[in-house]
Amino acid sequence: MSREPTTWVVAVLSVGTAIGIVVFWVGWLRTTHDEPWLPAGYVEHERAFVLPDGVLAVLLGSSAVLSVVEVGLGASLALVAAGMLLFLGLIDTAYFLRTGLFARERGGCGNLALVVWVLLLAGLLVAVNA
Secondary structure (H helix, E strand, C coil): CCCCHHHHHHHHHHHHHHHHHHHHHHHHHCCCCCCCCCCCCHHHHHHCCHHHHHHHHHHHHHHHHHHHCCCCHHHHHHHHHHHHHHHHHHHHHHHHHHHCCCCHHHCHHHHHHHHHHHHHHHHHHHHHHC
16 A cells, blocks of 8 residues: 555545546436537537546546555556546647637636646646656
């Protein structure tokens, strides 16, 4: 079991993010998305991310547990998760910019927080595990 505080902090952030991903999708899938300002194809676009986000959540949780118990595979999985976070953060940034979803009246604060968080966590995972 790791005694390194950084390992524990990153593990808690990773598990928290994994739980956040699951909670987000459970809520999102149970909500109707009929706001008139949503871009055409929004629901279909977002549904494409359920599977990769699910894989990401599993990788984040697995890398956290393996890192805490000091199994070397944990660092490798964390780097894979970092790559997924970076990709998802960049694709969300491009989509939100292109469709105006960073506007405050279109949920922009939450969208910005999401993008900033996933990009920060990606950088943290790389910094700690590279």
